[in-house]
Amino acid sequence: QAKNDGRNNYRYYSPEMNTHMLERIQLEQRLRQAVIRQEFCLHYQPIVNLDDRKITGVEALIRWQDPKFGMISPDKFIPIAEETGLIEPIGEWVLQQALTDLAHWHRLGFKISMAINVSGRQLLGHNKTSFKCLLKALLQKNNIEPQYLHIEITESMLMDDTEQCMAALESIRSLGLDIYIDDFGTGYSSLSYLKRFPIAVIKIDKSFIDNMLERESDAKLIKAIVMMGQSLELKLVAEGIETHAQWQMLQALGCDFGQGYLFSHPLPAQELESYLHQQALSIAISCS
Numbered sequence: 001q002a003k004n005d006g007r008n009n010y011r012y013y014s015p016e017m018n019t020h021m022l023e024r025i026q027l028e029q030r031l032r033q034a035v036i037r038q039e040f041c042l043h044y045q046p047i048v049n050l051d052d053r054k055i056t057g058v059e060a061l062i063r064w065q066d067p068k069f070g071m072i073s074p075d076k077f078i079p080i081a082e083e084t085g086l087i088e089p090i091g092e093w094v095l096q097q098a099l100t101d102l103a104h105w106h107r108l109g110f111k112i113s114m115a116i117n118v119s120g121r122q123l124l125g126h127n128k129t130s131f132k133c134l135l136k137a138l139l140q141k142n143n144i145e146p147q148y149l150h151i152e153i154t155e156s157m158l159m160d161d162t163e164q165c166m167a168a169l170e171s172i173r174s175l176g177l178d179i180y181i182d183d184f185g186t187g188y189s190s191l192s193y194l195k196r197f198p199i200a201v202i203k204i205d206k207s208f209i210d211n212m213l214e215r216e217s218d219a220k221l222i223k224a225i226v227m228m229g230q231s232l233e234l235k236l237v238a239e240g241i242e243t244h245a246q247w248q249m250l251q252a253l254g255c256d257f258g259q260g261y262l263f264s265h266p267l268p269a270q271e272l273e274s275y276l277h278q279q280a281l282s283i284a285i286s287c288s
């Protein structure tokens, strides 16, 4: 009898579970510190026109440089930031930093656009009106025309709280900026959402691009997404292009834009600036 109890207890307080919980709590504490100490930075990944590889914009991707543990991936800490509400101050910092950098590049004459990832909690959080106000204030402060700013949301967000989500997206749209659907094809894709929500661009998830050359079914799916996008007058961005062959095939399928290691990794602001200068230079040379 006692033995059984012991086993049950053991199962409940399993060492793996303790380790996991402890790690989770520690990560949360460090994340709180990171917000105070501003241990984040943004990297920018070029989004290019698939016809000529010319950069049309960048996506801002957050990086967390922990003094003790080094670089921590957003896939690891964004979910925790969402659960704890820390996403609100973090998201605000992202917007501020990204728009400051964008204004700087515009002043240099590089009229590129900026895509920013926004999570549901930011959009629908208790501050839903203030997210729009924040956007508006930051665009004004940095003197950026709204069509240069894009907001990326994931498909699954459109499923939660549809009415509220619709209202929030409409109010952001009314500022004049485009809304992108990120990771398209991985969530609960329901085609009716594409028609009902004010979406301008679909980003085809990397998982389809990864196997498109080996798996005919993935290539066919991409083709179907492209055709659907075209008939709804949406633009298409392919994510995670790593090879020349993928690029060629996506272009042949009619995909408009792409991003991926083939064109560039996400770059620190300074390196992105060099990339912009280099591209301008190579265009000037090829035209002369």
Ligand code: C2E
Pocket (backbone or CB within 6 Å): 045, 060, 061, 062, 073, 074, 075, 078, 094, 117, 118, 119, 152, 182, 183, 206, 239, 240, 241, 242, 259, 260, 261, 262, 266
């Ligand atoms: P995402 O928005 O789908 O971003 C694309 C991810 O794919 C980025 O990962 C990028 O570095 C990676 N990637 C791009 N091209 C390639 C490629 O050719 N090969 C491979 N293997 N990977 C490629 P990252 O930077 O680790 O970001 C992961 C996710 O974290 C993002 O996925 C986004 O959902 C989230 N995230 C990043 N920054 C922010 C942010 O500021 N706010 C919010 N809410 N989420 C963010």
Ligand code: MG
Pocket (backbone or CB within 6 Å): 059, 117, 152, 182
């Ligand atoms: Mg994204």
Ligand code: MG
Pocket (backbone or CB within 6 Å): 182, 183, 203, 205, 206, 239
């Ligand atoms: Mg994505």
Ligand code: MG
Pocket (backbone or CB within 6 Å): 183
């Ligand atoms: Mg993703």
